[in-house]
Amino acid sequence: MNLEFSAQVAARGFDVSLSIAQGETVAVLGPNGAGKSTFLTVLAGLLRPDSGRAVLGDRVLFELGAGGRGRWLPPHERGVSMLAQDALLFPHLSALENVAFGPQSRGVSRAEARSRATAWLERVGVSELATRGPAQLSGGQAQRVAVARALASDPELLLLDEPLAALDVSAAPAVRRMLRDVLADRTALIVTHDILDAFTLADRVVVLEAGRVVDLGPTRDVLDRPRTPFAAGLAALNLLTGTVAAPGVVRADSPVAPGEAALLLRARFVDDLTAGDRAAVCIRPSAVTVSVTPTTDAAPTGPGDPERTVLPVTITDLEPRGDLVRVRAGDVAADAPPGRVADLDLAPGVRVWFGVTAADAVAYRL
Amino acid sequence: MNLEFSAQVAARGFDVSLSIAQGETVAVLGPNGAGKSTFLTVLAGLLRPDSGRAVLGDRVLFELGAGGRGRWLPPHERGVSMLAQDALLFPHLSALENVAFGPQSRGVSRAEARSRATAWLERVGVSELATRGPAQLSGGQAQRVAVARALASDPELLLLDEPLAALDVSAAPAVRRMLRDVLADRTALIVTHDILDAFTLADRVVVLEAGRVVDLGPTRDVLDRPRTPFAAGLAALNLLTGTVAAPGVVRADSPVAPGEAALLLRARFVDDLTAGDRAAVCIRPSAVTVSVTPTTDAAPTGPGDPERTVLPVTITDLEPRGDLVRVRAGDVAADAPPGRVADLDLAPGVRVWFGVTAADAVAYRL
Amino acid sequence: SGGAADGAAQPPESSSASALEGSITVFAAASLKGTFTELADEFEAEHPGLTVELTFAGSSDLVTQIAEGAPADVFASADENNMAKLVDEALIGPDAPVEFATNVLQIAVPPANPQGIETLADLARAGVAVVVCAPQVPCGAAAAAVETAAGVDIAPVSEESSVTDVLGKVTSGEADAGLVYLTDVIAAGDAVRGIAFPESAEAVNVYPIAPVTDGQNPEAALAFIDFVTGAEGRAVLEAAGFGAAP
Amino acid sequence: MTRPIASGRRRDRAYAGVPGWVMGVAAVGAAFVLLPLVAMVTRVNWAEFVPLVTSESSLDALGLSLRTSLTATALCVLLGVPMAVVLARTEFWGQRILRSLVLLPLVLPPVVGGIALLYTFGRRGLLGQGFEALGVTIAFSTTAVVLAQTFVALPFLVLSLEGALRTVGTRYEAVGATLGARPTTVLRRITLPLVVPALLSGAVLSFARALGEFGATLAFAGSLQGVTRTLPLEIYLQRETDPDAAVALSLVLVVVAVVVVAAAHQAGRSGGARLRGSS
């Protein structure tokens, strides 16, 4: 079932076109309010767009002209199942009955539906809660039952809106593994804020911002070579944009610190770029060194490439994360061991220099 | 306001005692259904425990004997504000009015309450949505308004149930930073599934499992030296438990792969341990090497310590995560570069050997 | 049977009496409930093959119902107006109605008679709470007639829609006095005291009875009407306070 | 999804949060409704009570009242549930006027309602002629009693159910539809179970109204013992001769109503228990 989709919802500034191949899983990423849930609700048939067209396999889901008139398939005839952002378990049915609802609605016998439901509850790891009512479940337990319910209805297109957000770390890997198996040969869209979900579950990602597609491509391309600040943030990478000044040199669009002259970034070019081309430069925080003088006294531990860029910045934030501290300075960040942070007496407001070798700064076409 | 808390809820198998010092922030961790939300609801006065006692500063929140009789302060007199797991914004009030509700209820004038509310909406980054109704907000936007509402009521004890779960990566750092400022001098409990929240926001963590406290201590102690599988999983660390066999050697409780003899782990002892003591051995996945032969052919890149442990395991799962692949084998995991995974032809079911040097295996008292 | 003396001149009566069977439905004014229930029982006892179904309601309700096709054989009205409506509708023959009883007004007061009412003129005293029927209903029309005749101007605290409501206000002690029919005073027993007054003769209420033209059992209907207007009927009606037909 | 307040198992556990003055005013309101009942009870002549209540005509009337009221309630559910669903879930031109019109049997004095029914189903009525041609006479039969009761009781069911349907909203129905359930399945397995408490209380209201119905029945169905004379009509007739007897008979009506209402609430409580835990 490949999907062709295009729809506009003026009231939410939503205008998205996308096609998905049979069996492909696409992760939908984007900041809060970007239109991810809107995208899914339109596909599921719960929100009627102002105009647009969607075809799943050979079934026309909707085809609406400018006036909003046209064909419109009701939700239950779409073969599209959706797990909404809140679990929305039917309050009058037990966990098991909730999961059995989908199969039964598609004509499966009661007994068979219940046995399928039992199997799905097993797979999401809450089979012991089968007879409980939704009000007697914790937040995460309810979310798992909702995942099972969406999967049990065996849809042709599966829509998942943040399915793992409420799961605890001990449960998430198992459910994620299960989802990967289930999604392997299934056409699906999954909204997530977790890069791990995108890597594990999705073949491609689409990044929405303010109701538009701003990036689209195979997961690894988009997240390893981000083109938008959002994708870079999600992948925890530093992203600087600019114009190619010379081979191996990119002139950054904005100085990193206000009041500075335009910065020249020395980078490793992976695309064929010539002077004047727009380019993105991507740097892992762990490849950035921090020093309190502009010299190279904080020698990199990697291969001693002498060609490096030094960025003058002011620390805005320190984030301890386990065995490293993330030192943030506006949009760029460096990871430093706690010991070094203490030695250098780093704190918000302190002026430091971030150093990065050309080998660790990857430049590609924007 | 320091807090003394002890309560039992038989129907949920909940039995927790805890004290929190004035101004301290405690992170509550635990798997789904562990009783984290129950803990918060009892403190907020929304669920009456079977028995127990809680004192906040010099105010007795409740004091219930075995029969359930005794003192019981209603929620609005507790000075305890709670952000529940669902946002639960009042549907008939705008975002701004939702936030202004708390101050107004505590007697602040309408104008003043609205200006405070405006300031809080600003801090959580949704000031442009002030006049919207909750139904017109996206999931993450609603959650931010709910955070603002809880903070605006300026409680003596603040309870936050997964406040950041629905936030996108671009918003989470800013809200987290804001929370850190706000929580700095405030007594608060924060339920989270995100280790970063624990590190950034909490002075101490308490780990609940099945309604009981299983671990408790300063954040770094609990998460760097985990004593429970849950805490280890949260910190993404490998945890093996066993008995000290000799100085520098711990006999693991269970063989890592079934059918193997008990394993001897060579470790760096950080506590004073003598033979027969119970010990935990903690290993970072990035310190674990993967090889397809039991020899040391996959030489570690670290200092060439010859004393190493080699664990025979079967791969259960591969999780790509950005520039590394997490190779899971039951409870233990190793991080390997994608290239190496491809070279060794790793896949679930393949039998491999995980190697770790004694320097990277930290043993401490259990 | 008690009707034998009069009925000697009408030979078919005794033969038809034995032939009467099936059932008839009698629509009777609510104020006839007690008497007609008793009469129907006696009539049934006389004619074992016959059952009498009784429907009681306000006369005007009954008129509407019969006009709309209610299955009535006999209509007994509490006033001539309502009977005339059915005659106009041709549901009752123009000459069919027979007057079978009369009724006169009395003053009803609570047993203790707190205001010491003795005459109609006492009802016009200030401070006496009097209830009467509204002029639109028969008992109200009668009340207006006696007021005119006596030259008394009563200012009632309420003009009720039916005698029952007037009586209710008096028995409950809510009103100090009310104008009701003699039969109502008798039916109410100890709950009220009745005070007769001479002007009541100026407004005698007449009860007509008639068969309905498209009734299912005209023979039995006529027999029942004869029974009501006959000696037994008169005895029962008189016991309840009704006067003889003029 | 955790709502601990509503799910406290022991009654003294849940935090109520009802201000004291609200309790005070509620007590005044309850007294206003209950005192007249007490006053009624004090006036009952208990010596006469048993023979009066067990007389043939009383028992006939009681039996007829129960039969017709239950039938009318069933009819109300049958017609009223679809009406409530349509009013709550669709929008069409004239809907608002239709909703007001459905209320009308409430505001019409019952006797006038009965006359309107006569004008419709009576011999000379709008539909009556058609029925007449088919040899069916509706007016003045037990069917007429049921129709009169249904007419006055239907708005109760429609209005209480429509309100509940709006309050519950369409979110669960939407989820059901995406799981592949056809509208009829959604209605049967999601919409209706979610509003079971409202459906029950609507049915109880309808039953109570049908049981007490008097004016429309009198005008439209007449008052024939065993056929159309329901308990309220019997009470009305008793009042002609003996108001205190009427009051005694009314007590029977009250007791029947309390029993039925309590039973329905009991059923609603057990049936809706799981549901209520989540509300």
Add this chain to the structure above:
Amino acid sequence: MTRPIASGRRRDRAYAGVPGWVMGVAAVGAAFVLLPLVAMVTRVNWAEFVPLVTSESSLDALGLSLRTSLTATALCVLLGVPMAVVLARTEFWGQRILRSLVLLPLVLPPVVGGIALLYTFGRRGLLGQGFEALGVTIAFSTTAVVLAQTFVALPFLVLSLEGALRTVGTRYEAVGATLGARPTTVLRRITLPLVVPALLSGAVLSFARALGEFGATLAFAGSLQGVTRTLPLEIYLQRETDPDAAVALSLVLVVVAVVVVAAAHQAGRSGGARLRGSS
């Protein structure tokens, strides 16, 4: 929290999902309620209509009906809201019986209700003697009309509101309490706004019932033009002389009711619009 269905701005956008057969049955139900009204309209003698409707007694009755019904509705809200809150939010011994008893004015034939009120507030009634001693006479006054109307209309408000309160649940109230709001504040700023639609429809039901009230008024308050003779009593009297005239007057009642009900729904729609978006 995203509920796109309910918030579609244009009416043809929202997915309804009402099965066709439901629409069919609903149409039958609507016809059943509407046909008698149509039949009534066809019987109106339009030549007589205007003089009849504008006669002094008719206008007096209409004015009195509107005044007393609105006052009774206000009383119902005043007493009924606390009663509904207490029934929905607290549990106490005997609560279930109390809820059934509150229903009773519904099931009591109105005339009997009026008699019971006489036994309570009448001169020789339970409380009447007390009032008498204070120099207050309720009988035969407009106050009695309002009391009778309030008595029969109160259950409508209590029941529809209680159902809505249970459906809405206590979650938002709990949040409000943890934000420091006292029970009274929670009631005023959260509970009541959340049930505004139900409160309005309950008030409309009460108003309609009060406007149509006849039997209890007749038995308790009497019938004097301008003081206690409301429109239904006027209609009843007209009927004695001319049933068609009564029908014409009933039409006035119907129009008044439709206007008031539509206005209330309009108010509810704009007031509850934001709320409904979220339900």
